[in-house]
Amino acid sequence: AQSVTQLGSHVSVSEGALVLLRCNYSSSVPPYLFWYVQYPNQGLQLLLKYTSAATLVKGINGFEAEFKKSETSFHLTKPSAHMSDAAEYFCAVSGDRGSTLGRLYFGRGTQLTVWP
Amino acid sequence: EAGVVQSPRYKIIEKKQPVAFWCNPISGHNTLYWYRQNLGQGPELLIRYENEEAVDDSQLPKDRFSAERLKGVDSTLKIQPAELGDSAVYLCASSFPRHTDTQYFGPGTRLTVL
Numbered sequence: 001a002q003s004v005t006q007l008g009s010h011v012s013v014s015e016g017a018l019v020l021l022r023c024n025y026s027s028s029v030p031p032y033l034f035w036y037v038q039y040p041n042q043g044l045q046l047l048l049k050y051t052s053a054a055t056l057v058k059g060i061n062g063f064e065a066e067f068k069k070s071e072t073s074f075h076l077t078k079p080s081a082h083m084s085d086a087a088e089y090f091c092a093v094s095g096d097r098g099s100t101l102g103r104l105y106f107g108r109g110t111q112l113t114v115w116p
Numbered sequence: 117e118a119g120v121v122q123s124p125r126y127k128i129i130e131k132k133q134p135v136a137f138w139c140n141p142i143s144g145h146n147t148l149y150w151y152r153q154n155l156g157q158g159p160e161l162l163i164r165y166e167n168e169e170a171v172d173d174s175q176l177p178k179d180r181f182s183a184e185r186l187k188g189v190d191s192t193l194k195i196q197p198a199e200l201g202d203s204a205v206y207l208c209a210s211s212f213p214r215h216t217d218t219q220y221f222g223p224g225t226r227l228t229v230l
Binding site for chain 1: 221224
């Protein structure tokens with residue numbers, strides 16, 4: 001079965017600093033990977049997704065992620081944090097066979113705090 | 117464009133009581149998902165529908181959980197009887213059928229079982 005590991009349940013940065021949220025996946029075949037953001041009392045919103053095209057994926061709100069097959073990683077970055085980026089971020093990988101193809105496997109999430 | 121609609125947003129019940137959640141997906145999305153998100157965890161899939169057919173329900177605890185999607189549009193997820201461990205946020209999502217298509221999530225129903 002697929003699995004996702006997000007390193008660091010909490011990340012704190014100052015406004016204007018680099019944001020780096022780490023995600024590693026396990027998959028027996030090339031995966032499809034996603035980053036979602038969740039604001040308090042809201043559903044998940046897609047930031048970006050990797051579907052085997054370019055390894056560097058650009059998303060909304062200035063976020064991007066790089067797929068590195070050799071490291072089985074899909075880390076999320078943003079060059080300059082903004083206060084509005086404070087939220088919980090989830091990495092997810094899609095199922096790779098049969099009836100699980102449409103299933104997303106989520107990591108435990110990383111809570112991002114941005115200090116003024 | 118309207119997003120995924122869920123109701124109620126919050127529900128508090130006592131254990132052993134039944135509870136039901138409703139979801140209206142985005143128009144034109146024939147794939148519908150129910151996820152459960154426990155506190156401090158990522159969502160976990162309970163069931164996935166393609167139109168009216170449940171194509172992935174291996175994670176649904178069938179002794180107490182049931183779901184239906186009549187006419188391939190709205191869906192209802194039911195728990196009977198509820199247990200303390202069922203306290204969680206229940207998220208509904210919808211998408212087009214390809215597994216690379218984006219899943220759009222509703223705001224969820226926060227269930228508290230006392």
